[in-house]
Amino acid sequence: MSKRTTLIISLVALLALVTIFVASRTLAAGDLTPKEARRLIARMAGIQLPSDAVRIKEISSLGNSATVTAQVETAFRFVKGDKDQWRVAEIRTGDRRWEDLDTLMRALNAEKTARARAELESIATALESYRREHGSYIESKSEATLIDHLSPRYLARIIRVDPWHQPYEYEGTRDGFTLRSVGPDGKSNTADDIILPGGSR
Template sequence: MLFNRSSIRANKPHAPSKYLSISERRNLIGLWTRRGLLVLSLVLICLFPLRLDALAKGELGAKEARNLIRRVAGFELPSGAVRVRAITPSGSTEAVVVAQIETAFRFESDDEDRWRIVEIRTGDRRWEDVDLLLRAARGEVSAGPSPEGSAIARSRAVGNLDAKLAREMIARLAGIELPSDAVRIKEVSSLYKSAVVVAQVMTEFRFVRGSDKKWRVAGIRTNDGEWTDVERTLLTVNEEKARRARAELEMVAAALDSFRRERGFYVVADNSNTLLDQLNPRYLPRVIRLDPWQRPFLYEGERDRYLLRSAGADGETGTADDINVSSQGQTVGNAAP
């Protein structure tokens, strides 16, 4: 019995064979591919219904948590510096995130070769006073140098600053008991009496979701210690920085008064660099170019008047947190020379 090609195609419409044309083969392959993707999608939905439900409810995800941690309390860390290890939700409005933070610590040694941690890197070429942060976390405002009983003083150590000693000092500062993987040292770069240590510190962050449905970091802690209130700490830090900025501006103002007594006029300039070049070192032994927020001080001066200004915590002039010292006295907020 003989069969022609058309009868073979009619009896076996779903099986590809050498008797199918190229277009027919492509159609069948496309059909099978679409069916396979549909089945795979159904399987994924069945396997991960909780994750899809969480996304629908707006629960905190790793990417959002990482971005918020990078910018917590004025920090501006690179994205690679924060690695989210775990997220533990507590209802729909709270969550605890465990993350590994990589940053640098600046160490200094005194004449007795005692090392101490003085600064932590908060962003690109930005450093923060560690003692100020610790005092602010306790709700204290610094009135001068660190006392011998402070956390910085207690964290001093004598010896060659290698990875082991740096790890011990950072752990002690953070309240972490060793041995522990919560502190890891990546690099130690020393130069005479100073050093920069790149370290990774495991940290917990408490997130809360406000009425606006947005997440924010409310607390920070290490080693299961007490939660540090982020907003309160930042407020205290800025209050102390404002106090320091006023004191530094008054020093420059006193130098300007001395300049005028000798010359008969104030420094005429529209920037602080020109001002400091005129005042230092005769009238102002210490060069003060940046305010406590690491921004240049502003200066506008004429022969008979001047205005010195720090833009304050928000970095914008003409706002309520400006710190102004002028030939007419000291003011807070916007002012004109």
């Protein structure tokens, strides 16, 4: 195996619009403090950055979430591959600690998958409430139409896109429905899709 060329670059990365979703058991979004935001960002995706590496620029609330603009100072290790192209291989999370970027991305996608599943379950619960009152599910192949029918009576928070910023998919008949997130790869009908069926489909 040939020796890999390694380049360490220290930089300041501006993380614009870092969205932190606060669970209902924690502080309300309007109560999110810079200290709490800094702590959550420093521990994002299972990594632990030094607290002084995160600087909060702005916090604005949005329903049950808060949008935080933050500046994060850290270092990245770049590796030159077989085709003589650089890629980011690791991120420094402490004075002498480096984390594999692929591992971090898998951890981040696992967190997003759990969030997507929870949001789909919220929509499914709203659909069941709708069916109890109307005698059937919403007949549509449009997630936008679905949410328009459910919000705000059955669904307090409007949920249109998944954690990867792709629209949720819905297909419903009178007797059943299928809810779907296309998952990390952004493609429908692949192995990482998150699917939640309901009724008698």
